[in-house]
Amino acid sequence: MKNEFKIITNLLPAQSRVLDVGCGDGTLIEALIKQRNIDARGIELEENKVKQCISKGLSVIQGNAETELSQFPDKAFDFVVLSQTLQAFYQPENVLNELLRIGKKVIISIPNFGYWQVRTSLLFFGKMPVTKSLPDSWFNTPNLHMCSIKDFYQFCEKKKIKMNRIIGINNEKISSINRINLEMKNLLSEVGIFLIS
Amino acid sequence: MNYKIENIKQIIVTKPLKLDCGQIIKDFPIAYETYGKLNEKNNNAILIFHALSGDQFVAGINPVTNKDGWWNTAVGPGKAVDTEKYFIICANVLGGCMGSFGPKNLNVADGEPYGLKFPVITIRDMIKAQESLLEHFKIKKLLSVLGGSMGGMQLLQFCALYPDKTFSAVPIASTASHNAQQIALNELARQAIMSDPLWNKGNYYKNNTIPKNGLAVARMAAHITYMSDKGLQERFGRKLQEKKSYEFTFDADFQIESYLRHQGNVFVDRFDANSYLYISRAMDYFDLSKQFKNGLVGAFQDHKTRFLIISFSSDWLYPTKNSKDIVIALNASGTNVAFAEIKTDKGHDSFLVNEPEFLETLKGFLDSNFEIFKNEK
Numbered sequence: 001m002k003n004e005f006k007i008i009t010n011l012l013p014a015q016s017r018v019l020d021v022g023c024g025d026g027t028l029i030e031a032l033i034k035q036r037n038i039d040a041r042g043i044e045l046e047e048n049k050v051k052q053c054i055s056k057g058l059s060v061i062q063g064n065a066e067t068e069l070s071q072f073p074d075k076a077f078d079f080v081v082l083s084q085t086l087q088a089f090y091q092p093e094n095v096l097n098e099l100l101r102i103g104k105k106v107i108i109s110i111p112n113f114g115y116w117q118v119r120t121s122l123l124f125f126g127k128m129p130v131t132k133s134l135p136d137s138w139f140n141t142p143n144l145h146m147c148s149i150k151d152f153y154q155f156c157e158k159k160k161i162k163m164n165r166i167i168g169i170n171n172e173k174i175s176s177i178n179r180i181n182l183e184m185k186n187l188l189s190e191v192g193i194f195l196i197s
Numbered sequence: 198m199n200y201k202i203e204n205i206k207q208i209i210v211t212k213p214l215k216l217d218c219g220q221i222i223k224d225f226p227i228a229y230e231t232y233g234k235l236n237e238k239n240n241n242a243i244l245i246f247h248a249l250s251g252d253q254f255v256a257g258i259n260p261v262t263n264k265d266g267w268w269n270t271a272v273g274p275g276k277a278v279d280t281e282k283y284f285i286i287c288a289n290v291l292g293g294c295m296g297s298f299g300p301k302n303l304n305v306a307d308g309e310p311y312g313l314k315f316p317v318i319t320i321r322d323m324i325k326a327q328e329s330l331l332e333h334f335k336i337k338k339l340l341s342v343l344g345g346s347m348g349g350m351q352l353l354q355f356c357a358l359y360p361d362k363t364f365s366a367v368p369i370a371s372t373a374s375h376n377a378q379q380i381a382l383n384e385l386a387r388q389a390i391m392s393d394p395l396w397n398k399g400n401y402y403k404n405n406t407i408p409k410n411g412l413a414v415a416r417m418a419a420h421i422t423y424m425s426d427k428g429l430q431e432r433f434g435r436k437l438q439e440k441k442s443y444e445f446t447f448d449a450d451f452q453i454e455s456y457l458r459h460q461g462n463v464f465v466d467r468f469d470a471n472s473y474l475y476i477s478r479a480m481d482y483f484d485l486s487k488q489f490k491n492g493l494v495g496a497f498q499d500h501k502t503r504f505l506i507i508s509f510s511s512d513w514l515y516p517t518k519n520s521k522d523i524v525i526a527l528n529a530s531g532t533n534v535a536f537a538e539i540k541t542d543k544g545h546d547s548f549l550v551n552e553p554e555f556l557e558t559l560k561g562f563l564d565s566n567f568e569i570f571k572n573e574k
Binding site (some may be wrong): 047053054060 | 503505521524525528529531533534535536537538539540554557558560561562564565566568569
């Protein structure tokens, strides 16, 4: 399981109710159920991945998170997880509002566009960056709204969204991010994980 | 429709059952069939509910028609619903014509077949009538309940009435409430039957003058609704039936005409016209949301049942929207629910034909839930 999922698993208390939005083949949900006895559900767009989840006995519904989160009641989950998908929505702000409505707390991870490798790719080569966490080329990337850790941090401040915890990942290394080290971590973190409410 | 009674297993339900129409029935037969073996822990049982024109003969060869069971694609040794692993039960619905209490049964009061004196029944009545089967087999909790189309409606009713009697549930291409179009299509079928002079207000058993034409037209109309536009076009198109050019008559020039006529004709040999009226009526009366204070959400409040809802992209009779409404209600009530829409051109009939994506999904769900159920204390 990738480092990011291990961190998210550790952020979630046992026996809580969790929704994994864009859950893929259900790797995270399965870990949450088995390791921490969490009541974890999922929503996923791709039919084939939904089938894989169902075959693992996971409660995953096929659907588009952009339009179908409205079916969940307010505060239906203790936590809602969105892993590296926010940038792929047409209206990320609307989706974020929905996540905050249906979950008491939200865990969002973002591929950091402020990461030094991304910056140097554009600065020295004049090309759209292709990295481990941004593996697609400009013409086939699903990412429509890239942002940096700093962008998202400032967005949360502006929208008065409470940031309970921020974690930066750089390869295997993880570190806490706060207002003071934000500039440095924005340069050195490949992925940022925000626990917000 | 002349079946040998020795091929049909029955229980007699002695407990009085108060029907939704107010009448009370008792000591009535419910016919059933089983496949596979119940294991020692009684935890591998699956109850299947059949659709409008189905019966209890799910798998293998139907001993009455000598044709394949209606869900032979999904149920059998090594299949998605594996009869070497699971114990399968299916009952003929109340109102049916394959050995369960229905309009062609003799009325003790006058020794005549009931005909239209048979009480109008509902999906809820069907479920209450079948419940005795669980007692009969000493099954406290089923591994799963499965049903497509009207079978899915029965399943939802079962889960709403008896939330603790099944671990999981798979309603397929179904709905929680019959809508105007679905009622309209059933009404079309009923009018076709009732406008056949041989129907004779339901009294046709005595002289064996079955309203074959009416019932066949009803079946033809229904059959169109089971297929998709694209499916029909790909299979039949404008192909002619064993001829090179039009005959300029009203005989079956086109293959699709010939196909529908065939479907109509074989149906009248195995199905009772009055049963068709009664069962289709039960479907029309079905609206689960009206049975609970809090609507459909209330039907599943605090339930532990694990649901898998399946719909088919080209099903226009019970479209994905109907299934999603069930998913939304289950989500709102906090129930465990998985949902998959299978992409296919095979229309409503997708659950009855060989549709690998569907069968794999069903198998994956059943097998993984069996593992969870086995380990549950």
